[in-house]
Amino acid sequence: MGVMTRWLDPDEQRTWRAFLAASRALMDTLDRELQRDAGMPHAYYEILVRLSEAPGRRLRMSELADLTGSSRSRLSHAAARLEAAGWIRREDCPTDRRGQIAALTDDGFAVLAAAAPGHVEGVRRHLFDALSPAQVDQLRRISETLVAHLTG
Amino acid sequence: MGVMTRWLDPDEQRTWRAFLAASRALMDTLDRELQRDAGMPHAYYEILVRLSEAPGRRLRMSELADLTGSSRSRLSHAAARLEAAGWIRREDCPTDRRGQIAALTDDGFAVLAAAAPGHVEGVRRHLFDALSPAQVDQLRRISETLVAHLTG
DNA sequence: GCGATTTAGTTGAGCATTCAACCACTATCG
DNA sequence: CGATAGTGGTTGAATGCTCAACTAAATCGC
Numbered sequence: 001m002g003v004m005t006r007w008l009d010p011d012e013q014r015t016w017r018a019f020l021a022a023s024r025a026l027m028d029t030l031d032r033e034l035q036r037d038a039g040m041p042h043a044y045y046e047i048l049v050r051l052s053e054a055p056g057r058r059l060r061m062s063e064l065a066d067l068t069g070s071s072r073s074r075l076s077h078a079a080a081r082l083e084a085a086g087w088i089r090r091e092d093c094p095t096d097r098r099g100q101i102a103a104l105t106d107d108g109f110a111v112l113a114a115a116a117p118g119h120v121e122g123v124r125r126h127l128f129d130a131l132s133p134a135q136v137d138q139l140r141r142i143s144e145t146l147v148a149h150l151t152g
Numbered sequence: 153m154g155v156m157t158r159w160l161d162p163d164e165q166r167t168w169r170a171f172l173a174a175s176r177a178l179m180d181t182l183d184r185e186l187q188r189d190a191g192m193p194h195a196y197y198e199i200l201v202r203l204s205e206a207p208g209r210r211l212r213m214s215e216l217a218d219l220t221g222s223s224r225s226r227l228s229h230a231a232a233r234l235e236a237a238g239w240i241r242r243e244d245c246p247t248d249r250r251g252q253i254a255a256l257t258d259d260g261f262a263v264l265a266a267a268a269p270g271h272v273e274g275v276r277r278h279l280f281d282a283l284s285p286a287q288v289d290q291l292r293r294i295s296e297t298l299v300a301h302l303t304g
Numbered sequence: 305g306c307g308a309t310t311t312a313g314t315t316g317a318g319c320a321t322t323c324a325a326c327c328a329c330t331a332t333c334g
Numbered sequence: 335c336g337a338t339a340g341t342g343g344t345t346g347a348a349t350g351c352t353c354a355a356c357t358a359a360a361t362c363g364c
Contacts, residue, residue: 005272044320062341138287147170147173226351230351311358312357319353333339
């Protein structure tokens with residue numbers, strides 16, 4: 001406070017607005033496609049993906065929250081819906097009586113398997129097909145830098 | 153359909169997940185800061201910014217929707233809230249009787265002026281400070297390519 | 305001109321997310 | 335051991351977004 005604001009110069013302004021527009025358009029498009037084709041928002045899809053990759057297809061709620069970059073509250077609400085849909089099941093954790101374990105059901109796995117090809121195709125079409133290999137590499141480095149910076 | 157899915161290779165997978173994590177973390181952080189410091193979500197801030205830059209500080213609703221990359225419905229709901237807060241005003245369009253014009257009020261401009269320095273500082277800290285000038289340039293090109301690809 | 309189609313914008317219902325408050329259990333430290 | 339602080343997770347209220355349906359006005363086509 002009291003320090004003069006470091007305003008964005010025209011190039012930074014342009015970069016920031018382009019980034020905003022691009023990430024919003026990309027996410028909105030993928031979210032809409034997933035909702036239409038699989039009946040779930042992208043956030044829920046991600047939860048199922050993470051569970052499907054975990055040993056035993058099950059994870060502690062808090063670990064799942066970290067992996068999906070979501071708040072505990074958000075994950076709790078989402079888990080309630082996913083459980084109501086029969087796609088996951090919640091179990092008590094044997095080593096910590098506070099803990100809960102989210103487990104992907106067979107139905108959940110089937111829904112995920114049905115949704116995956118279309119979604120991956122969408123990611124490819126809307127993101128990777130538009131960029132050169134060099135740009136993909138740049139985007140990876142930039143993104144990893146940002147993640148480290150934001151969570152560090 | 154019927155065509156084999158072009159799955160993501162490990163590098164693409166890594167890029168996609170890093171991009172997801174980075175853009176989500178960045179947006180969440182800025183949204184939270186803006187909500188805390190200015191009492192509005194980032195989407196509303198953007199609406200006020202676009203209005204403040206328009207001639208006469210007023211824009212047609214549909215043009216405002218395009219500029220902010222939002223649906224008409226979303227903008228309508230947002231405008232209702234912004235009007236209730238006294239930050240914008242809606243006027244009839246003289247040339248098209250279906251049209252509405254959103255006009256930034258003096259209160260709205262003052263709120264924006266108060267919020268801007270903190271927000272710009274956040275964008276700088278969380279985004280630009282983390283990247284090299286070359287990366288900023290890369291990010292601009294990538295983002296502009298994506299926008300063109302997604303809206304083309 | 306006049307009916308059919310588009311375009312501008314709003315509305316309401318349903319869903320997802322946030323924030324703060326909360327309970328239950330665990331870990332820490334005197 | 336016992337008090338205190340911290341962690342894991344859930345809940346409810348409030349807010350914002352999406353989708354589909356709708357009104358009203360402009361435009362198109364003949």
